[in-house]
Amino acid sequence: MISNLVDNLHFLTAILLFLIGFHTMLTHSNLIKKIIGMNIMETGIFLFFISIGYVEGGSAPIIREGTAMVNPLPSALILTGIVVGVSLTAFALALVIKLYRYYGTIDADEIMRLRSNEE
């Protein structure tokens, strides 16, 4: 049981990060915390994907004379994913700045209250 846990520690950590980020995104009402939760969730997914590519005793995937190499495909794919995550974070932050200018607060519940007061 313990050896099972230790063998799959990377998967468990990745899923734990995913769940923490998911929970933060959905429950906290501060908008900046939602964006931080989004980043944590994406970090968990990237960790999951990259840790699949590990080969025991492998080295970096650069051509040398006859050594075992780590699978380079997940790393290349996740690099693209990280860039996408950066763009999403930047866009979300710009939207939060605009919302702060309109409403004076970055608390989602407060904004709902102000909106329903207007209508």
Added chain:
Amino acid sequence: MSHLPVLLVIVYLGSAFLTPLLSRLKRFSANWFAVGVAALGLLVSGTSALYLAEVGPFSYFPGGHPLPWGIEISVDWVAVYMQLTINFIAFMVLIYSKADLIREVEQGAISWYYTLFFLLMAALNGLALAADLFNIYVFTEISSLTACALVAIKSQRQCVEASLKYMILSTLGSGMVLLGISLIYMVTGHLNINVLGQALPAAFAAYPWNILVALSLFIIGFGIKSALFPLHVWLPDAHSSAPTPSSAVLSGLVIKVYVIVLAKIIFQVFGIDLFSAIPIPEVLLLLATFGIFAGSILAIGQKDIKRMLAYSSVAQICYIYMGLALVTETGAVGGLLHVFNHAVMKSSLFLAAGAIIYKTGIRKIEDLAGIGYRMPITMAVFSVGALSMVGIPGFSGFISKYYLAFGALDAGKPFYVAVILLSSLLNAIYYFPIIVRAFFGQGGGKFSRDNLPRMMSLPMLVLAGITVYFGILPGGLVKIVELAAATWLR
């Protein structure tokens, strides 16, 4: 000639990069450039459709690397059908946007609007073609981000809030899709759809839980993005507060491309046998039925016209899900046919609503009394779109509902015929009062001219004409759709 489908994506990407540079020239009109590029795109997709009819489905490998290592782009009938729909609707909406955008978006942001629009078109065309799970993920992310930006570009409070909500939920969906892709890669080691289709039964025998969890993550992830019933909460705000050209494209194209991508993954990676063995079709049919009724019932109570059209989109997407979840050939034909028909109908309805808002500023339904006399052409287009949505024979909506009903009978589930009939009645309940109030309300009298810019009335009339034409003579369209459905349900 076989480079044409890829050239389509390259043309849209290149125009997206050129637009910020060219807009620094004094006499550059971003709009005419956009219309020109969209016309070129429509021409290229038409030519590739003709080429496909000659040669049959083929695969294209960028970089020249053959299959186990290379990226594949599979050009088959589904891809060509989706490309034709996407480029046609984009062309019409771009012609409309020349007159409309100045009122909704600030002057300096117009060239950025067209840049985002081209990136969205490139991503949607790429999604129609991609045959590789990671390409699907990259194009999905590009299209989600640009769709959110197209909603937020109108700097009003509701637009920014709706865009933030759309973005957070959309990121949740993309994260789940990526997790599903990694679960499949873990047990098979491939990412190509066709190779996976062959390697999956062995993997399912060895690791059943991975495959099942990956399947559910795909359904929920793409379900959030395409507004399947309980996950549709972002759609009414986003589509009703966006500028009109964006609403037409978002409602008409973006949500549907995600349904088609989900169907492509399910039918070609997982296969019909796996799909029917676990009760996924029953679950999808149940959610689709709830969505049709919930969307229609919620639309009845709306006061704002664009919000009502957005709730109607929630209901209509569930028809496509229903058509694909009845795993029969006629049902798939009905679902795929509804993709084109609903794109045309919903775009014409949104463009007509936008024209009413442009001319008179009226957004609430109760203020629309007698507007049929002040804007007869616009209300005629709206009436044609509404009658087609309800499913009156003679319009194209009837043809797709006909095929859906026969698909339900073929699958041995006559309950869904009753669902289709009942939901058509519900559609009539919220569309007919608008038409009646517009033409028979007070403020009647004689018809006056529309006085809309010609660039706005022309696309609306073309879309309404296509609705009527494919309602009376649907033969050519149904033939293409049957070839498309046969690629999945061989």
Added chain:
Amino acid sequence: MQDMVLQTVAKLLIPFIQLYGMYVIFHGHISPGGGFAGGAIVASSYILYALAHDVGAGFKQFPRLVAKWLESLGGLIFLLVGLVGIIRGVQFLTNIPEWLGQVGSIFSAGIIPLLTVAIGMKVCSTIVTLFYNLMEEDHD
């Protein structure tokens, strides 16, 4: 944050950061890194400058016009290099066999260094634009 210690240290460090970033970009096909990582490193040198001095001084070093041109040119170079494959009669983005030198030397791997440089330019200008625009909000 106009601190003299920070400004002096930034003045000493920025050339090395940029040199390292350009090393990562140009050796993208031989060692780990490539366009994304190298572009981000070069961008961080401009951000360090803008943080040590003022955002206005940052805009003088990296004007908006230069950023716009670099972004569009980066994307267009990528597409044009890919189209060379179509002109030669093979598929999009095919490598050119005559330019495939010896594995491990810097002038090798065909069109890949060109693509890496294009991506590096694009990523650098994107990140600098994002940061400068977000920092500018403070000063309105």
